[in-house]
Amino acid sequence: MRYFFSLILSVILAAPLWGQKSADVEPIPVVQLKRKEPVLFDDIVPILRNKCFACHSANVTKGELDLSSYASIVKGGKRGSAIKPGKSAESLLVQLAGKTARPFMPPKREPPLTPTELALLKLWIDQGARPPQSQQAKIAQTPLSSSVRLVRALALTSERTIAAFGNQIHLFDNKTGSLQRSLVDPSVVDTNQRPLGVAHFGLIEALAISPDRKLLASGSFQEALLWDLQTGKVLHKWTGFADRAVALAFSNDGKFLAVGGGIPTADAELVFFDVATGQRVKAFPRIHSDTICGLCFTADNRFLITASADMSVKILDVSTGKVVKKLDGHTHHVVDVGVQADGAIIASAGTDKKVRLWDFKTGEQLTRINRGGGQVTIMAVDREQPACQVRFVGNSNKIIVGGGSEPVTLWELQRIDKASNYYTPYIQPRRLRAFEIGKDYIYAVAATADGKFVAAGGEEGVVRLFDGEKGQLLHTLAPPKLPVIKR
């Protein structure tokens, strides 16, 4: 009898639940806010934090939507931007959270927005969706401390070494090691409008020399410059990058310059400029989900290979803008990439302490397969420390690798074709030479096309120029005495 009653009771209790389940969800009522002061971004953040962040912030971004920053709200998710500034009725955020369009948000088990919260969101959007205060304010920049003279970028020709020391660029004669010229952008000034006598305001992150050796590109925080190496004049100044211009590459015909960068952990930035006119030709947004750190064109200029801190290397078809291959294998940021002249092998340098070698055609990592035991060995250049740069030496099958406090090394990628019964043909990296770097911490390496010169620079603020064939140190290139920056 007891059971019978409880059964009936549970049926009665359950009934309203069924009813609710089948009924349509009511839109959240619209209320008018009596509010004089404008709605700021900071006013709506608490709403998003309480009701949306659980699924749409940081590492969890359902529907590819991240509501934790202004930029990512504007960017939106797979359905498009979350807001249309000025038009709350057309904004997905208001439609979904107001339960006027599906999928209703937050999902039904979670508490919905209150009418007041929804009204505040609407008002914010209708008032133009103000970005956060800090985004509006101009970024306060401070002059580079005179103690920072580290070398992050190098360019090398048979005649001269071009090196960036902190925010300066100096050219040295390879034979004598003497300073030839310094590149100065007169428009870089201090707070009193006095020229600083340097190439960039910020730290120089990248250098690239044009195929005809006449032009130099340099990248720094939110800007890139094109220099005429003969006159030392600035030909173009490109600005407006989201963050540092970390990677630069001239196309092999010298017509285009690719600039890569982007805010770390946000969307990557990749822009093409016409070298002759300085015009922005095209941009490839969202190729990577983190900063692009390395770029190189294939010999035929059809493809651009990109290395990113999102741990991947990608092959981009320049004409269509499509990613044709994604090379996965690095377990940490990929910071540089190079491609062999014949286009067969890609080498990429990673913070995971490896230079990985890839087959351009298949996009697979080069492996050695021991047929007998079925073992697969990935062929890579293993290092004690993170790799910072990898460059192919001219048209050869040699690569130069540098990074950290271990010596810069030259490797030959030997093709083992003699098909024995046990191994498939593979490429074996063979260490040819090491270049001693003292106590420096290396960020940049370069080699001339003929392999006669090798240069390396880093934290110490000097560039070591080596005889690439004998390995001996030719010159230690230091910047001229820096002008004292008054603050």
Add this chain to the structure above:
Amino acid sequence: MRKRFSFLIGLGISFVLPLAGRAADKVPPFGKGSLIALTAIPQKIELNGVDACQQLIVTGLYANNGVRDLTRSATCRSENTAVATVDTQARVTAVADGATTIVVKADGQTIRVPVVVSGTRGEQKINFTNDIIPVLTKLGCNTGACHGKAEGQNGFKLSLLGFEPQVDYHALVRESRGRRVIPTASERSLLLLKPVGAIGHGGGKRLEVGSPEYRILKRWLAAGMPFGNSDDPKVVAISVTPQHRILDVKAQQQLAVTAHYSDGSKVDATQMAEFRTNDSLLLDVDKDGLVTTLGQRGEGSIMVRYQGLVTVFRATIPQETPALAFPKASNLIDEHVFAKLRALGIPPSALCTDGEFIRRASLDITGTLPTAEEAAKFIADKDPKKREKLVDELLQRPAYAAYFALKWGDILRVRGGTRDNKKGNGKKPAVDPIHKRADEFHAWIRKSLQENKPYDQFVREVLTAQGPTSGSGVQPQILWYLELKTPERLVDDTAQAFLGTRIQCAQCHHHPFEKWSQDDYWGLAAFFARIQWQAVGKDKKLRPVRFREGGRMGQVLGYDPKGKLEDRHGKVYDKPRALDGDPIDVPENVDPRQKLADWMASPENPFFAKALVNRYWGHFFGRGLVDPLDDLRITNPPSNPDLLEALAQDFIRSKFDLKHLVRTICTSTTYQLSSLPNDHNRGDMKHHARFLPRRLPAEVLLDAVDQVTGSPTEFTAMGGYKFPKGTRAIELPDAYVSDYFLTVFGKPKRESACECERETDVTLAQRVHLLNGSTVSRKLGSRVARLMADKRPEDEKIKDIYLSFFARYPTADELGAIKQYLAERSKDERTRSAAYSDILWALINTKEFIFNH
């Protein structure tokens, strides 16, 4: 008034020199009545550099000669905010070079604190280790749950709690070509964008834009991310002001932390230090160092950590009791315990009865219940010295050695192995079974205790064991090495068992709550660097076995005069170094382990004697003076530091005489206090105002059941071997015993050196097993049969039962109730026997029986 002022000055000095000794006795009471004067620490402030700050501690002196913290309630005002500002928590921050005054007002009293600011112009000194690491630690970036864990977090890895600044500098500044730092646009650096939540951060928002932490990170970035010079001063000590205060409930106390640098300079570190309460029922502390006392009274501490250095603030929250009556102090223990109880206002309970005492002492010293005859005789004894005499007599019994061998068997991991009943087929195996070693080691421990071998000698013999593990000439102590095998595990156990220090953490990283670094750990490990496991080859010659394969039966523990140790980074440790000591050069012909034993036994050793007396204190009182009892560290202060020190010194003076220590403890008045609380000591759990009842350990309880029922248990080893009849539970040599009762009541498997492995709680399974389990019901028959055969009057028999169970006579009520129960069931033999059985069953299930009280 004059007296008060001199007192104030004294107060000031003790603040200025916070590192100078403990001033426990001079701590003034909590301020009551009207406010008479104000004092501020420091009395004048010197600030050097941008953002330099100093926490002021404002203290009021009250009519009762007591003090009270007024830091938060006083109003502080800077006379020139262009030079320095002061906030609501009385933190003074430098703005620009110059001089000003902070005016502090409270309840009509005013004091003026002069401030001099210098060094805010020009190049600012900034050092990664001194200035940036503490920020990362304070923000929690480098905890084990975030970027501090071994594999890092989302590709960014810091050293755990910032103990490896070089590693952190590399990760922040260099990794992936400096992606996390932009010196010219510092606020756009990932290092700042992430923690303020400007871009997605898995760890959420940790930092406010413009906060002091933000500003220092920003300054460091703008300065070009310097690491600093190798000759920059380092933090060598930290101190907290005040160190000890007497507080009321619901009171506040602001703390100030000072970092002392190697160049002699001192800098306020309150802002960047971390605070953590050690007693969350008593004290709360916020990130700014404001301590709040909660509702409870007693004594507690706050741990302060900065740059790997730790110190504590102690708070005493006494209760107000009208008059405190104390029994006579018998020895040094009582002096210190009673002094502490007086300070806390907790009156002790009365002395326990003779019956309680003989039961308590017999159980604690011999692990054995007194018999009815012993109890009756002791209660009747008129000798005023009978308690002391009983302790002496108990210490002579073999059961003393047996019971303490059980304890040391746990600590020294006499684990043993399976044993069977097979006699073998006439062929003697080449290698002895491990249980043979366990039997020998157990016998050795027991004999050492019986002979009262000095403790230092006992430990030395364990530490320096060597030779074969099988065959002839085996040292019994070799089992310890067989169980532990590697230097790392030997260090862990040496530290925990003999030094009362848990140092395991420091094997891989700096100890998070102690000063121990990896160098300390491996320095200690190097004492074991020259031991070498060797195996007999086919040619009958000894050869070293491969690393990690040592420590097996049949091998020989040999000596390699050139032995060295390597940590996992390949760093070589060849010179042993004792904790807090200097590296020692040990000649090749001397076993470094002898030097280790020498160091331990030296009277100056701050760990060895304390660890042992604390362990024994825990045995007799159920809680160590330091709790857990093998976790002595600065941040886990003893409940009574003076007592621990005095007891340790007494133990050293007695030449490490264990029986002397037991005698001192058991003849103290403190040990003889009743377990019944009075109105004012009910809440006390750690100052020994009363005896804390505790459940009998598994073996003791089973022996007690066996004894009162007259039905001994026969023990079986795992593997089937039956131990000889008459073997008591406390006499079992190893942990390979299959007995459900012992398992349920928490006999440890001896898999660690920690006594905490032994279950001491009361669980449902235990209760159910005692109530309904077969162990008890099977045993009752024997005593019931004796009772049935006993022709004495019921009164006599019931008194006998009570004496044997509880070492006391039954009360009139108890006697009456039992007699009535029996009378109602005297119809025939069967009901009478069932009635006796019921009574015995009921008494076994009383708390009075299961607990030592």
